[in-house]
Amino acid sequence: MIDFELTDEQRALIDTARKFTRDRIIPVAAECDRDEKFPDDVFKAAWENGLANPTLPAEYGGLGLGDVDGTLINEELAYGCTGIATSIMANTLGMTPIKLAGNDAQKKKYLGWLASEPVMVSYATSEPAAGSDVAGLQCRAKRMPDGSWVLNGTKAWITNGGLASFYVIFATENPDARHKGIGAFILRRDNPGLKTGKREDKLGQRASDTRQVMLEDAVVPAEDVLAEPGVGFKLAMETFNQTRPDIGALATGLMRRCLDESVAYAKERMAFGRPIAEQQLVQQMLAEMAIRIEATGLLVRKAAWNLEKGIRNPIVSAYAKAYGADAAMQSALDAVQIFGGNGYVKEYPVEKLMRDAKLLQIYEGTAQIQRVVIARHLVGG
Numbered sequence: 001m002i003d004f005e006l007t008d009e010q011r012a013l014i015d016t017a018r019k020f021t022r023d024r025i026i027p028v029a030a031e032c033d034r035d036e037k038f039p040d041d042v043f044k045a046a047w048e049n050g051l052a053n054p055t056l057p058a059e060y061g062g063l064g065l066g067d068v069d070g071t072l073i074n075e076e077l078a079y080g081c082t083g084i085a086t087s088i089m090a091n092t093l094g095m096t097p098i099k100l101a102g103n104d105a106q107k108k109k110y111l112g113w114l115a116s117e118p119v120m121v122s123y124a125t126s127e128p129a130a131g132s133d134v135a136g137l138q139c140r141a142k143r144m145p146d147g148s149w150v151l152n153g154t155k156a157w158i159t160n161g162g163l164a165s166f167y168v169i170f171a172t173e174n175p176d177a178r179h180k181g182i183g184a185f186i187l188r189r190d191n192p193g194l195k196t197g198k199r200e201d202k203l204g205q206r207a208s209d210t211r212q213v214m215l216e217d218a219v220v221p222a223e224d225v226l227a228e229p230g231v232g233f234k235l236a237m238e239t240f241n242q243t244r245p246d247i248g249a250l251a252t253g254l255m256r257r258c259l260d261e262s263v264a265y266a267k268e269r270m271a272f273g274r275p276i277a278e279q280q281l282v283q284q285m286l287a288e289m290a291i292r293i294e295a296t297g298l299l300v301r302k303a304a305w306n307l308e309k310g311i312r313n314p315i316v317s318a319y320a321k322a323y324g325a326d327a328a329m330q331s332a333l334d335a336v337q338i339f340g341g342n343g344y345v346k347e348y349p350v351e352k353l354m355r356d357a358k359l360l361q362i363y364e365g366t367a368q369i370q371r372v373v374i375a376r377h378l379v380g381g
């Protein structure tokens with residue numbers, strides 16, 4: 001049976017997230033964007049309100065919410081600011097490989113840490129010379145006789161890089177082996193071999209902290225090896241499969257904001273003696289935005305539902321991410337268009353939406369890489 005109804009609990013969850021967004025995110029979003037500042041107090045409050053790490057399993061102290069629930073929260077947070085929402089959501093990205101591949105001790109230690117304190121975890125595959133080509137990463141992992149590993153290399157564009165208490169780092173035992181050489185390792189922030197670079201000065205999502213993470217003879221004890229070389233690449237890909245619907249949810253939230261701002265403005269703004277909302281070419285842009293919101297929302301729901309039911313179908317996660325990111329970019333461009341000259345100045349909220357939307361087409365697999373993933377399912381290879 002197909003059912004689009006939300007449960008009472010899910011409706012309550014949306015209410016909580018919507019109120020939180022209205023009271024805590026929207027009031028600080030413009031300032032955090034301007035000053036490139038992540039509001040730690042907002043993250044702490046999100047954690048206290050059960051809006052961070054929603055899918056952390058109950059047996060490790062988490063709320064144990066479903067994947068659909070997680071996307072409902074992310075959509076609401078993104079309505080307020082995708083930069084802040086990305087940083088909150090990045091904890092789910094960071095904890096997913098531990099959920100998928102961690103042993104019980106690792107889950108107790110690291111998932112338990114996320115459940116008991118408002119701390120952050122970062123996920124790091126990307127490097128200065130390897131983003132889309134994850135199998136081409138160069139960060140080296142060397143096995144020591146005592147079972148520990150030593151990591152050397154640089155990770156790039158790491159969300160919450162300067163704020164995280166621990167990191168899931170993907171590194172290779174042998175770069176020539178490409179995907180067959182990659183493993184995953186948990187590193188604590190206080191590891192003497194780990195340093196973080198300067199905060200990246202970004203186009204959009206400027207509230208979110210993005211940095212390089214440098215590893216110089218960083219020793220990982222045997223108990224913090226998450227995936228031995230050989231199985232890390234698969235783990236990274238499955239993590240993306242599980243978190244791409246969340247990017248679609250961010251896109252939906254951003255588009256809802258575009259539409260609300262655009263409708264309100266179009267009803268007020270007069271041209272040729274009447275509100276621009278009465279112009280059919282403006283109405284067309286509004287109608288297309290509404291279609292994209294609905295279509296992305298449905299793709300996200302299907303992709304998250306698949307995950308909840310244990311149905312493995314990465315193509316649908318890729319659809320939700322690819323379509324949602326492009327839809328958000330187009331909707332934000334149209335919102336700026338509807339605002340005209342006012343759309344181009346920072347006094348109005350839509351130029352930020354346009355800058356923020358662009359990142360949705362880049363991180364967690366670019367727009368092109370989603371097509372590669374989808375096409376591979378269609379034609380093989």
Ligand SMILES: Cc1cc2nc3c(=O)[nH]c(=O)nc-3n(C[C@H](O)[C@H](O)[C@H](O)COP(=O)(O)OP(=O)(O)OC[C@H]3O[C@@H](n4cnc5c(N)ncnc54)[C@H](O)[C@@H]3O)c2cc1C
Nearest residue numbers: 123124125126130131132157158159210363364365366368
């Ligand atoms: C703000 C921000 C936050 C990020 N957060 C994280 C994070 O937390 N953790 C993390 O690991 N990474 C993170 N990233 C990195 C992000 O995932 C990469 O930037 C992204 O995967 C693209 O890699 P790249 O920048 O090396 O681009 P490249 O791989 O160099 O690609 C450049 C262009 O070539 C195209 N291209 C590349 N290969 C192909 C192909 N086979 N077919 C068609 N086109 C292709 C791409 O689509 C793109 O248009 C973040 C990036 C940003 C900007």
